Amino acid sequence: MPLSPLEHDRRYGELDQVIRAYAGQSADDTPNEPSVALTAYLRQTWHTRPWALAVAERQLREYAADNPPGRLRLRLGEFYAIPDVGLPEDETRPWLYCLADHIKHSIEQGEVPPPAMPATHWEWQTRFPELAQFLGGWFSQDMPDEFDDHDAAVDGYRTTTDPHLVARLVGELHELLALDLDESDYALAVAELGMEVDPPAPYSPSGWLALVAGRLSAPRAEYGPGAQADAP
Known part of the structure; x- marks a missing residue:
């Protein structure tokens, strides 16, 4: 069997x-x-x-x-x-x-490869599993057909996801931003993690990730598509 x-x-x-x-x-x-x-x-x-x-x-x-x-x-x-x-x-x-x-x-x-930017698709997905779930599940090429805009997709994720997983995503966002990569590498990162649409204007990939981290960290009552935030 x-x-x-x-x-x-x-x-x-x-x-x-x-x-x-x-x-x-x-x-x-x-x-x-x-x-x-x-x-x-x-x-x-x-x-x-x-x-x-x-x-x-x-x-x-x-x-x-x-x-x-x-x-x-x-x-x-x-x-x-x-x-x-x-x-x-x-x-x-x-x-x-x-x-x-x-x-x-x-x-x-005891030869341990030093910490570094992920080098393969597997490593991106394994190091940032909740971010891969978020970007791949909510920002695929079908996102414009399912949500009015990026803010609505982020709001949809937050309202339907366990708060513990939302907190894990915020941690992964901060970890990725702490790598302090070139913008081209952040574009590579979001693509490897499943994002199939561009960030909303006028944000760069890292700027939009920082915006998302800030919004998901805010108290739920203060979050929404109409929330105002300065561009990083």
Whole structure:
């Protein structure tokens, strides 16, 4: 029978996180150099879930040792089939062992990638999950058909979202703004996080993010599409 969610996570949950980090990235790890994707995974995981690194190292080795699986296990759905990462089939097993070796080295030597601007789509989404939900869910290309303007969309988010999640979003907005990026990088950030419409005039991406953070931080009674705020 197919793997249950619990069994999947026990056997492949963190392996799946590692592989997801390669979405849109090259699996060009070498024994001497981890890829951009693996470095992003190491950076994010060290700073949020360091205990998960050992789990990833073990699951990678166990998967590689059993790869490819027998046809019966595949047919029964009892095996996690990793997404295509652009490698020939005969190179997949050595690559998985290479990833495990890099993670083991990082743990044993305490080599932690320093904090930095996210380098991949996965890292943007993983570092700012509520912001990705907000921008991707409320500011997709359908936003002009669903709301009168950006203020109405922000108001819709606030009135339908648990206050704890709103507070989490405000924290992520401040964290992103604290990176003090160039405006072109803020434009990249909102795109990676799912925003498909431009900020309202006359705001730049960072100016509009600061405006949203301020409005969502204000008492609910003071917030609304008609609220006045100076441009940052």
